[in-house]
Amino acid sequence: MSKKMILAIASLSVVGLMLSACGSATQSATETVAPAGSATNTGPATAVAQTATNTPLALGSVKINGAGATFPLPVYSAWTYAYKYVDPSVVINYQGIGSGGGKKAIIDGTVDFAGSDSLVTDAEYASGKDLQMYPMVAGAVAPVYNIKWAKDFPTGTPVPVLVLDRQTLVDIYNAKVTKWNDPELVTTNPGLKDYLPAATITAVHRSDGSGTTEIFTKSLTSFSADWTAGGATAVEWPVDKAGNGIGGKGNQGVAAAVINTPNSIGYVELAYAISNTMSYASMVNKAGNTVVANSSSLTSAMGDFANGFTDKLTATIVDAPGAGSWPIAGYTYLVLHTQSMTDCVKAEKILEFIRWALTDPAAGQQASNLGYSVLPAAVRDSVLAKLGAVTCKGNLVLK
Amino acid sequence: MINKSRTPLSVLGKFRKRMGKSLHHGDRVWQVLTISMGICVLLLILSIGWTLWQGSVDARLKFGLSFLLPTLDASWNPVLDKFQAWPFIYGTLITSAMAILLALPISLGIGIFLAELCPGWLRLPLGWMLELLAAIPSVVFGLWGIFVFLPAVVEPVGSVLGHTLGSLPILGSLFAGSIPVSGASRLAASMILTIMIVPTISAVTRDVFLAIPHSQREAAFALGATEWETISQVLVPYGLSGILGAVILGLGRALGETMAVTMVIGNSIEGTLSLLRPGYTMSSVIANEFAEAVSPLHSQSLIEIGLLLFVITLLLNLLARFLVWRVARRAPQQEVRG
Numbered sequence: 065m066s067k068k069m070i071l072a073i074a075s076l077s078v079v080g081l082m083l084s085a086c087g088s089a090t091q092s093a094t095e096t097v098a099p100a101g102s103a104t105n106t107g108p109a110t111a112v113a114q115t116a117t118n119t120p121l122a123l124g125s126v127k128i129n130g131a132g133a134t135f136p137l138p139v140y141s142a143w144t145y146a147y148k149y150v151d152p153s154v155v156i157n158y159q160g161i162g163s164g165g166g167k168k169a170i171i172d173g174t175v176d177f178a179g180s181d182s183l184v185t186d187a188e189y190a191s192g193k194d195l196q197m198y199p200m201v202a203g204a205v206a207p208v209y210n211i212k213w214a215k216d217f218p219t220g221t222p223v224p225v226l227v228l229d230r231q232t233l234v235d236i237y238n239a240k241v242t243k244w245n246d247p248e249l250v251t252t253n254p255g256l257k258d259y260l261p262a263a264t265i266t267a268v269h270r271s272d273g274s275g276t277t278e279i280f281t282k283s284l285t286s287f288s289a290d291w292t293a294g295g296a297t298a299v300e301w302p303v304d305k306a307g308n309g310i311g312g313k314g315n316q317g318v319a320a321a322v323i324n325t326p327n328s329i330g331y332v333e334l335a336y337a338i339s340n341t342m343s344y345a346s347m348v349n350k351a352g353n354t355v356v357a358n359s360s361s362l363t364s365a366m367g368d369f370a371n372g373f374t375d376k377l378t379a380t381i382v383d384a385p386g387a388g389s390w391p392i393a394g395y396t397y398l399v400l401h402t403q404s405m406t407d408c409v410k411a412e413k414i415l416e417f418i419r420w421a422l423t424d425p426a427a428g429q430q431a432s433n434l435g436y437s438v439l440p441a442a443v444r445d446s447v448l449a450k451l452g453a454v455t456c457k458g459n460l461v462l463k
Numbered sequence: 464m465i466n467k468s469r470t471p472l473s474v475l476g477k478f479r480k481r482m483g484k485s486l487h488h489g490d491r492v493w494q495v496l497t498i499s500m501g502i503c504v505l506l507l508i509l510s511i512g513w514t515l516w517q518g519s520v521d522a523r524l525k526f527g528l529s530f531l532l533p534t535l536d537a538s539w540n541p542v543l544d545k546f547q548a549w550p551f552i553y554g555t556l557i558t559s560a561m562a563i564l565l566a567l568p569i570s571l572g573i574g575i576f577l578a579e580l581c582p583g584w585l586r587l588p589l590g591w592m593l594e595l596l597a598a599i600p601s602v603v604f605g606l607w608g609i610f611v612f613l614p615a616v617v618e619p620v621g622s623v624l625g626h627t628l629g630s631l632p633i634l635g636s637l638f639a640g641s642i643p644v645s646g647a648s649r650l651a652a653s654m655i656l657t658i659m660i661v662p663t664i665s666a667v668t669r670d671v672f673l674a675i676p677h678s679q680r681e682a683a684f685a686l687g688a689t690e691w692e693t694i695s696q697v698l699v700p701y702g703l704s705g706i707l708g709a710v711i712l713g714l715g716r717a718l719g720e721t722m723a724v725t726m727v728i729g730n731s732i733e734g735t736l737s738l739l740r741p742g743y744t745m746s747s748v749i750a751n752e753f754a755e756a757v758s759p760l761h762s763q764s765l766i767e768i769g770l771l772l773f774v775i776t777l778l779l780n781l782l783a784r785f786l787v788w789r790v791a792r793r794a795p796q797q798e799v800r801g
Contacts, residue, residue: 163757271747273541273751273754273755293540293542294543298751298752298756300538304741305733311743313730325644
């Protein structure tokens with residue numbers, strides 16, 4: 065009996081030890097994700113004024129952690145890498161865990177900034193208190209297609225680009241237009257009349273929740289009242305119910321599905337379509353003009369909505385009315401706490417980084433090279449003005 | 464000199480006597496250590512279950528049993544916050560069941576060949592190859608599936624099945640409709656899973672056969688049994704519980720496999736039972752949607768699917784254990800002992 069007692073007590077204590085070991089392990093893990101600023105918090109607000117002028121901080125001593133959307137991950141990676149040469153004291157680490165995860169992390173305070181393609185909801189503003197969104201760059205989404213033409217094109221002539229009406233795109237994803245030679249498609253593509261096959265259209269969409277899907281479905285919502293599935297990071301696709309839909313994981317998954325499925329259509333980020341040399345369709349925009357997805361049509365779309373920003377600096381730029389505007393586009397945002405940051409050195413470094421990313425020509429060039437569009441001057445100025453209003457412990461952070 | 468050196472020894476001896484035999488060879492320490500490790504496993508399972516149960520509380524309260532309702536027009540709508548898990552449950556169960564059905568004869572054949580019939584020089588390299596196949600990461604299977612296996616094998620096989628079995632009265636609903644040109648379908652997932660679990664099942668089956676005492680074979684041969692009769696009437700019944708164990712291992716992998724299935728199944732919530740149409744599985748939907756599940760109800764529903772998967776896996780394992788136990792009780796070697 066007593067032996068058993070000893071045994072039980074001993075085993076319990078060992079389990080306890082192991083559990084506490086587990087506990088400390090998770091704690092150190094969160095510390096690496098979000099250091100509480102023990103090393104960097106050199107002093108009160110006076111330090112902010114000092115660092116700008118004298119006493120340079122040690123190399124890599126300010127560690128800034130961000131997490132969120134994967135849509136801007138390529139450009140954020142390029143920027144944080146380049147920024148090491150602009151300010152060697154700063155190390156920025158951005159993890160692409162998804163917009164939802166990023167917003168949760170900034171509300172919980174486990175990261176210093178979050179990236180998000182989707183807007184912060186009222187409930188999230190309530191629990192996050194002083195959250196503010198800042199648009200950083202815009203990206204376009206392009207419909208990509210793979211059509212097995214009914215007959216060969218005459219040699220020497222380039223294959224014409226498919227043109228889609230806004231209503232037609234909605235009808236395809238609603239499974240109302242199910243054949244490539246549907247009259248709706250022939251109307252917008254008179255030159256392809258004899259080449260469009262009588263084959264069923266397979267509509268490919270993202271299977272994972274994604275900002276790309278949100279931009280795409282919000283566009284469909286705006287294009288036509290027929291689209292009732294709504295606009296969100298994941299929706300219930302009518303084309304799935306009809307049996308003509310396929311979900312692919314990530315941009316790669318959608319691209320692979322389109323490439324492997326003759327007579328299919330899908331949607332990917334423009335940068336992705338270009339780098340994979342996929343055929344992407346032109347669109348007839350709200351003004352009735354046929355536009356190609358590129359940085360100028362994207363900039364035009366941003367310009368159309370330059371005055372449409374809310375107090376939280378959010379704006380949708382889908383279905384832009386301008387003559388040369390690409391209709392399927394969206395901003396990607398950084399999310400910050402505007403008043404409750406406690407480490408003022410770090411706060412200053414974050415804001416300096418954002419200011420650099422928005423204003424430095426080299427940073428803008430990097431974004432364009434990766435297929436994003438930088439903000440038009442008017443939008444950028446209002447973002448910078450909002451950045452200037454950020455406070456730490458009651459003092460303005462940017463001087 | 465001798466006296467002096469004895470003193471410390473005798474002290475050690477007394478200490479040993481006082482502590483009894485418990486410290487002898489560290490037996491007791493070892494026992495305590497291993498028991499606490501065992502308890503740790505139990506605690507882990509309980510805490511996983513508890514976390515999943517707690518994390519899905521709102522979804523469970525809101526949807527109740529309608530979440531599980533087996534209906535063909537189940538909806539999974541993050542925009543309207545309306546979630547039903549049936550398409551995913553069905554997808555997981557049908558693909559795993561098909562995979563086991565396809566993998567069992569193949570693996571049994573491989574296992575028997577390797578253990579009983581294979582010439583000595585081939586046994587080792589073939590065994591290595593089998594283990595290599597088991598070590599390939601699932602994402603590689605998925606990629607290979609998308610670009611090679613689906614268009615080359617699944618799509619043709621699927622069309623043939625659709626044309627032949629599709630018109631049968633009851634079985635036909637499993638082969639209704641036409642397979643997508645890309646091949647992405649429940650059938651594709653089943654076949655990829657088959658390839659993935661064959662190495663596991665056949666390796667274990669081979670070991671089971673190798674572990675059967677030679678006396679069994681000799682006795683059978685002595686009675687005039689042919690090789691086929693020895694294998695089918697003596698060795699297979701003898702090793703049945705071990706083979707069932709191998710199937711459990713394979714089933715476990717099939718139920719939980721995420722990446723390869725996600726890449727080939729089509730990820731579409733379609734209202735049919737057909738193997739030839741795109742589908743969705745429980746693990747796929749969690750992997751796909753969890754990162755961007757913004758509304759609380761959405762993430763809670765995904766956690767509830769995780770809970771379901773946890774429960775289904777547990778139940779199936781229990782059932783399999785029960786089967787193994789039943790079989791083991793009837794097995795010849797046990798009868799001799801009993």
